Structures are given as structure tokens and as C-alpha cells.
Amino acid sequence: MRKSGILLHISSLPSEYGIGKMGKEAYRFADFLAETKTGLWQILPLSPTSYGDSPYQSFSAFAGNPYFIDFELLEKEGLLKKDEYTSIKWEQDKEKIDYEFLYENVYKVLRKAYSRFEVTPEYRLFEMINRKWLGDYALFMSLKFRYDGKPWYKWPEELAMCEKNAVKKAKEELKDEIGFHKFIQFCFSRQWKALKEYANSKGIKIIGDIPIYVSLDSTEVWMTPELFELDEDKKPVAVAGCPPDCFSPTGQLWGNPLYDWDYHRKTDFSWWISRIQNAAETYDIIRIDHFRGFAGYYCIPYGNKTAEVGIWKKGPGAKLFKKAEEELGKLDIIAENLGFLTPDVQDMLDEVGYPGMKVIEFGFSDSKNDYLPHNFTDTNSYSYTGTHDNDTLVGWYKSLDKDSKNFCLDYLNVKLDIQIPEAMLRLVWSGVSDAAVAQFQDFIDADTDCRMNIPSTLSGNWTYRAKKKDFTDKLKAKILKLNTLYNRCSELPEDTEETVTKECKAEESPDSSCDEKLKAAKKPQKKADTDKPEPKPHS
Structure with missing residues (x-):
């Protein structure tokens, strides 16, 4: 079935609190997708951000980002009072996210919620289910707060090296602080599961992201150094990156x-399988970042200032994913097969059968370019106008040289620069790929200042914020028309139809009544009353 998606991270949703949340605006965006018959909502990693505020540099491969926890939902549960979060001026800049300000204020509000929290059986179940990572992460964050946010390798040596007695003592001294960070993850889990359930009920699948690597300053490197290429002092032997290119x-x-x-081979990839399982439970579809790194990965000597010197090493290949599917069953995975590709990468992709990615912005050099849709032969793929690492369509076109601009205008059969974004969307939506996806910014003709990330830069990224006024009826009609015109409209989930049918049988309703119920269920929904959605219990 052909489908379409919009890439908009939780952080970029409209919000009065400095960053997108898992509250009313997230539910409204799910409604927006349903009303436009868009079946895929793609986001970036949900993990807590560390170095450079990047979701691809996280304190944990398993934890959720505290910044996304919705205060209004906590108030509804009786854990916050309204003035405890509304009295703070969250928006220093309505156009950009200020992560330093969030760090200084979000935890203060969450501590007030924790002061009113009482342990429940639901919480105990959450602790038990997530015991493999939760305790280590909570201790890691507790120590990070104790040592003013310093990375673990700048803590006292006995703690940096995870000496048994030092760790035991820290757990005793920081018992309440550890409880606080577990509570944060409990809140995150409940809110996320409720939002995902709501989106799924609207026929929307969520595409989430697994970064191939974890941050040096992470729970995993600190507590389980055996997973990584480190020396006896827990310093990296080499680090990840990509070689020079154009x-x-x-x-x-x-x-x-x-x-x-x-x-990892000796342990049957058990850590990786746990990570994939966690992602499969968190998302409907998993996008694996830098997929080519599993075939072969680039090693840069630790301490180098650039990636100009490095060597390629062989990765685990398809064996990892075959083992994961043996343990977990068939997985719905997208392979981010971009970058420097060699035959072994394509061989691995063919072996696992996952759809790869096509980024149309890469295509406008000449008519033989593999990223132009007329050269696509495989429907088992996801086509993008651009990803979070690319410029917006407006900014991208401005950056092209004269010849590339002329080729682009000819290829798209348009005469004016302002027609480019609409024409590019049509190009992707009309293509043969099973899925067509675009950044939200590309639907509203946003310029470069709305770009999400510029690779290899350390500041000014991940700050884009959409505005409430962006979500117009005109935009809704535009997206619905695209989906209708190119046969990419989402359908109502099968279980919704089954539920209606069961209700009819239980009520012994005549067939005409059932027909009316099914029509009502399939009819595009009006805006739901999602100002204060009920949190759903963890399962």
C-alpha cells in the first residue's frame, strides 16, 4: 500500500513551554495527520540530549527526554499546581529552542511533581519491566547532577571506573535522587504510550529513530565499557565519523x-537485540541511522581534530538483524542507506530486505543521478524531499549553482523559483516508492533559518519550532490533495472496523445501523477535545 508521512520531531511541535511536549499540541498534530489522511509521523530519537543538544548524542540508548513531559497532564494527575509551571517565562525566543534555559527550569518543575508522587503498583511494574537499564541510568543522572553536569570521565576516579564500593555508596547516598530520575522515566513512558496509542487509533504509524552510536558521555559507556573499543582507562581507541566528501x-x-x-558476536548481540526490542515497543516503524555502518564503519584515531585520517573496518553485517528477527520476530525497519555506499552495503540491504531511503535533494546534477525518481526501480523504498540533516527546500534551491538551478527548473517543468517546493513535493508523492515523506518545513515553504541540523557543526542545531498558525485549513487541504491525487491516503486501522462490528453484534443492531457506524468511523474526524488528554496506564 502506498503511504505518506511528515517528519516533525516532538521538540518542534508548537508549545507555550519552550519546546514541544507530549500534550495537547501533539494530539492536535495527530488529528492534523488523520484529517489529511497522512499515515506516517516520523520523529527523531526520543532520548535525552547531551553534547550539542543533539538527539543523536544521548545520555542513554533507552531513556526518554524529560523535556517532552507535558506539565498540563501532570497537573491533571494532581502532581503539579498550575502556577508552578505557568509562572515561568518559558519562551525566551518563540522561534528557537533554548536548551540551556530548559535544563535550568524543567527539572525544577519535575521535582515539584515528584514531591507529590506516591508509588503505585503501575510504577512497580514499570520498574520491573525496565530493570535492565533504568537503575543504571537513574544513578548516572544522579551523579551527573551531583557533579554539576560534568561527563562521567571527569568524576572522581573511583566512580568514573565504576569501582564496586564507590557505586554501592553512591546508590545509598543518592537514593531519593535516583527515585526522582526513575519517576521522570515513568512519566515519560506513560505520556508517550498514551500519545502513540492515540495516533495509532487514528490510523497513524510512528517512525522512530535508532542512532547507530551512543554518546561517550552515556550510561552505557560508563557502566558497560565492554560493549565498546576502549582502553584500560575507558578512553576510546578510535571514534566514529565519515570520511571527506564533496x-x-x-x-x-x-x-x-x-x-x-x-x-557483541560472542554474546549473540544481546545488547543490540535489547535495544532493537526497546525501539520496536516504542515505535511502529524503526529507522536505523547510518545503516551502512553495520556493513563497514569508518574509524578515526581518538584525539584527531578532523575525520581526514581514518580506516574502514568490517561490521557485523546482516547477522545482527537476522539474530534480532530470530528473537523478536519480523521487524518493520527502514535502513538509512545514505552516504558513501559500497557493494557490501547493498548486499546487506538485499539480504535483510529492508526498504532504503531516497533523498531527492541529492539528485539534481544530471539525468543519470540515482536519486532522481525516473531512475528508481525499487518500490520497496522511502522517498524524501530531504531529511533532518538537509536544508529546507527553499534554502536548498537557493544554495544551488546556476546550472543545477536550471536543470532543476527544467526537470520539474516550472518557471519560477517560488514554485520549487510545491513541485518537489509532487515529484516525491508521484514517485514509485512505497512511502513519500517530507519535513513539515517543506510544506510551509520555510527558509534555511528553519533547518533542523547542519552536520559537523556544534551549535545552533535542533532548535526549530513550528507555530500554531502554520497549521491552516489551506495547508490541510494541500496535503490531503497530494495524498488523494497520488493514491497515498491512509486507511482506518482494521481493529477499528472490527470493534464497530463487534459492538453492532452485541447490540443486535440492524445492518444499516452498522453501516452508519462504519461510515462515521471512517469519516475524517473533527478536531478532538485534546486540550487535556487522559494519560493511559503503562502496559
Whole structure:
């Protein structure tokens, strides 16, 4: 079935509290998608951000971002008083996210909620289900707050090296603080599951992201160094990145520690399988970032200032994903197969059968370019105008040289620059790929200042915020027309129809009544009353 999606991270949703939340505006966006018959909502990693505010540099591979917890929902549960969060001026800049300000204020509000929290059986179940990672993460964050946010490798040596007695003592001394960080994750989990359930009920699947690497300053590197290529002092032997290319003359130096794949093979990839399982429970579809790194990965000596010097090493290949599917069953995965591709990457992709990605912005060099839709042969793919690492369509077109602009105008059969975004959307939606996806910014003709990320830059990224006024009836009609015109309209979930049918049988209703109920269920929904959605219990 052909489908379509919009890429808009939780952080970018409209909000009165400095960053997008999992409250009313998230539910309204789900309604917006349903009303436009858009079946996919793509987001970035939900994990707590660390270095550079990037969701791809996180304190944990398993935890959720505290900034996304909705205060209004906590108030409804009796854990907050309204003035405890509305008295704070959250929006220093309505156009951009200020992560430093959030760090200084969000935790203060959440501590007030924690002061009123009473342990419940639901919370105990959450603790038990997530015991493999929750305790370590809560201790890690407690120590991070104790040491003024310093990375673990700048803590006292006995704690940095996870000496048994030092860790035991810290757990005793920080018992309440550990409880606080567990509480945060409990709140995140409940709110996220409720939002996802709501989106699913509207026929929307959520595409989430697994970054291939974890941050050096993370729970995993601190507590389980055996997973990574580290020396006896827990310093990386080499770090991750990409070699120089036409986009980055000095390459991309990400700085993440590399995996000890020999260790992962010996343990039947158990840590990776746990990570994939967590993602499969969190999202409907998993996008695996830097998929080519599982075939072969680029190693840069630790301490280098650029990625110009490095070597390629062989990764685990398809064995990891075959083992994961043995353990977890068939997985719905998108492979981010961009970057420097070699035959072994395509072989791995063919072996696992996952759809790859096509980014149309990469295509406008000549008619033989593989990223132009007339050269697509595989419907098992996801086509994008651009990803979170690309410029908006408006900014991208402005950056092209004269020849590329002329080729673009000819290819799209338009005469004016202002027609480019609409024509590019039509190009992607009309293509053969099973799924067509665009950044929200590309639907509203946003310029470069609304770009989400510029790779290899350390500041000014991940700050884009959509506005309430962006979500107009005109935009809704535009997206619905695209989906209708190119046969990409989402359908009502099967279980919704089954539920209506069961209700009819239980009521012994005549067939005409059932027909009316089914029509009502399939009819585009009016805006739901989602100002204060009920939190759903964890399961």
C-alpha cells in the first residue's frame, strides 16, 4: 500500500513551554495527520540530549527526554499546581529552542511533581519491566547532577571506573535522587504510550529513530565499557565519523566510541537485540541511522581534530538483524542507506530486505543521478524531499549553482523559483516508492533559518519550532490533495472496523445501523477535545 508521512520531531511541535511536549499540541498534530489522511509521523530519537543538544548524542540508548513531559497532564494527575509551571517565562525566543534555559527550569518543575508522587503498583511494574537499564541510568543522572553536569570521565576516579564500593555508596547516598530520575522515566513512558496509542487509533504509524552510536558521555559507556573499543582507562581507541566528501572537505567527526563487535558476536548481540526490542515497543516503524555502518564503519584515531585520517573496518553485517528477527520476530525497519555506499552495503540491504531511503535533494546534477525518481526501480523504498540533516527546500534551491538551478527548473517543468517546493513535493508523492515523506518545513515553504541540523557543526542545531498558525485549513487541504491525487491516503486501522462490528453484534443492531457506524468511523474526524488528554496506564 502506498503511504505518506511528515517528519516533525516532538521538540518542534508548537508549545507555550519552550519546546514541544507530549500534550495537547501533539494530539492536535495527530488529528492534523488523520484529517489529511497522512499515515506516517516520523520523529527523531526520543532520548535525552547531551553534547550539542543533539538527539543523536544521548545520555542513554533507552531513556526518554524529560523535556517532552507535558506539565498540563501532570497537573491533571494532581502532581503539579498550575502556577508552578505557568509562572515561568518559558519562551525566551518563540522561534528557537533554548536548551540551556530548559535544563535550568524543567527539572525544577519535575521535582515539584515528584514531591507529590506516591508509588503505585503501575510504577512497580514499570520498574520491573525496565530493570535492565533504568537503575543504571537513574544513578548516572544522579551523579551527573551531583557533579554539576560534568561527563562521567571527569568524576572522581573511583566512580568514573565504576569501582564496586564507590557505586554501592553512591546508590545509598543518592537514593531519593535516583527515585526522582526513575519517576521522570515513568512519566515519560506513560505520556508517550498514551500519545502513540492515540495516533495509532487514528490510523497513524510512528517512525522512530535508532542512532547507530551512543554518546561517550552515556550510561552505557560508563557502566558497560565492554560493549565498546576502549582502553584500560575507558578512553576510546578510535571514534566514529565519515570520511571527506564533496559536502564535507574534512569529513564528519562525530566522536562516538565504536563498538567492540567481537564482544557483541560472542554474546549473540544481546545488547543490540535489547535495544532493537526497546525501539520496536516504542515505535511502529524503526529507522536505523547510518545503516551502512553495520556493513563497514569508518574509524578515526581518538584525539584527531578532523575525520581526514581514518580506516574502514568490517561490521557485523546482516547477522545482527537476522539474530534480532530470530528473537523478536519480523521487524518493520527502514535502513538509512545514505552516504558513501559500497557493494557490501547493498548486499546487506538485499539480504535483510529492508526498504532504503531516497533523498531527492541529492539528485539534481544530471539525468543519470540515482536519486532522481525516473531512475528508481525499487518500490520497496522511502522517498524524501530531504531529511533532518538537509536544508529546507527553499534554502536548498537557493544554495544551488546556476546550472543545477536550471536543470532543476527544467526537470520539474516550472518557471519560477517560488514554485520549487510545491513541485518537489509532487515529484516525491508521484514517485514509485512505497512511502513519500517530507519535513513539515517543506510544506510551509520555510527558509534555511528553519533547518533542523547542519552536520559537523556544534551549535545552533535542533532548535526549530513550528507555530500554531502554520497549521491552516489551506495547508490541510494541500496535503490531503497530494495524498488523494497520488493514491497515498491512509486507511482506518482494521481493529477499528472490527470493534464497530463487534459492538453492532452485541447490540443486535440492524445492518444499516452498522453501516452508519462504519461510515462515521471512517469519516475524517473533527478536531478532538485534546486540550487535556487522559494519560493511559503503562502496559
